[in-house]
Amino acid sequence: xxxxxxxxxxxxxxxxxxxxxxxxxxxxxxxxxxxxxxxxxxxxxxxxxxxxxxxxxxxxxxxxxxxxxxxxxxxxxxxxxxxxxxxxxxxxxxxxxxxxxxxxxxxxxxxxxx
Amino acid sequence: xxxxxxxxxxxxxxxxxxxxxxxxxxxxxxxxxxxxxxxxxxxxxxxxxxxxxxxxxxxxxxxxxxxxxxxxxxxxxxxxxxxxxxxxxxxxxxxxxxxxxxxxxxx
Numbered sequence: 001x002x003x004x005x006x007x008x009x010x011x012x013x014x015x016x017x018x019x020x021x022x023x024x025x026x027x028x029x030x031x032x033x034x035x036x037x038x039x040x041x042x043x044x045x046x047x048x049x050x051x052x053x054x055x056x057x058x059x060x061x062x063x064x065x066x067x068x069x070x071x072x073x074x075x076x077x078x079x080x081x082x083x084x085x086x087x088x089x090x091x092x093x094x095x096x097x098x099x100x101x102x103x104x105x106x107x108x109x110x111x112x113x114x
Numbered sequence: 115x116x117x118x119x120x121x122x123x124x125x126x127x128x129x130x131x132x133x134x135x136x137x138x139x140x141x142x143x144x145x146x147x148x149x150x151x152x153x154x155x156x157x158x159x160x161x162x163x164x165x166x167x168x169x170x171x172x173x174x175x176x177x178x179x180x181x182x183x184x185x186x187x188x189x190x191x192x193x194x195x196x197x198x199x200x201x202x203x204x205x206x207x208x209x210x211x212x213x214x215x216x217x218x219x220x221x
Contacts, residue, residue: 004157041122041200043158043211090157102148103209105157 003027004106006091012112013081020077021109023091031055032074033092033103034066043090049074050097081113117141120203120212129221133190137203137212140184144205147179149188152200152214161201162188193219 006023013019025032033056034046047066048056054066063079078085088108094101120137127133135149146165150158162177164170164186170177178187190197202214 041202041214041216043202043214045209092157102160102163105159107157108155 004091004093004104006089006106006109008109009107010110010112012114015081015083015113017081018077018079019081019111020075021089021091021111022073022075023106024073025091025093025104026072027093027095027104028072029093029095029104030071031094031097031101032068032071033094034074034076035090035092035105037088037090037108039087047074047076048097055097078111081111083113086111086113117210118203118205118212121215122213124216124218126218126220127193129193129195129219131193131219133188133193133197133217133219135188135190135201135203135215135217137186138184139186139205141205142181142184144210146206147177147186148204148206148209149175149177150202150204150211152202154199158202190217193217195219195221 004025031050033048037043046060049068052068065077068074090108091106092103094103118139149162151161152158164177164179167179167181174191176189198218200214200216203212
């Protein structure tokens with residue numbers, strides 16, 4: 001069973017479109033994250049939710065809006081897609097919010113904006 | 115200056131070689147240090163996790179932390195082709211990753 005699953009795995013879309021990436025974790029974790037990995041492999045945190053509450057919101061354009069309907073799900077909606085949004089987006093989860101917790105990643109969603 | 119610096123490589127070694135991967139960091143508040151391995155087209159997976167200065171060994175892998183120099187290392191002994199991946203160091207507080215070093219182990 002996949003612990004952190006995200007869909008779609010691959011997404012090609014045109015500039016200006018709106019798209020969503022969905023994420024679900026079946027680990028019973030309290031905390032979920034969205035990370036962005038660019039073409040140079042830099043992995044940078046975008047958002048973190050703890051028990052459905054937003055706790056990290058890095059400097060991300062407000063075209064990106066996370067939504068957590070429950071603590072097992074954290075979706076990412078992107079409005080008015082731009083070329084620079086092309087990247088791999090990773091969903092992740094950890095048992096709790098805090099320094100000592102291991103973070104488990106999903107397999108990534110490859111977004112290409114053309 | 116980036117909070118975490120890691121040589122992106124690529125690094126190519128023959129099978130059986132000892133591999134040394136390194137990261138430096140600037141924030142002395144970091145207390146937890148991790149190495150993640152990321153295979154092509156996959157998500158990062160936790161490889162090693164250390165808290166204190168010193169060495170931690172797990173099979174062929176040794177993680178080393180020197181807090182006084184703000185320097186961490188990952189050593190891979192008897193490297194195998196299956197070790198070919200990108201290795202990312204990470205630091206907590208908020209989890210901050212290095213750029214990742216792409217390693218290729220040639221048979």
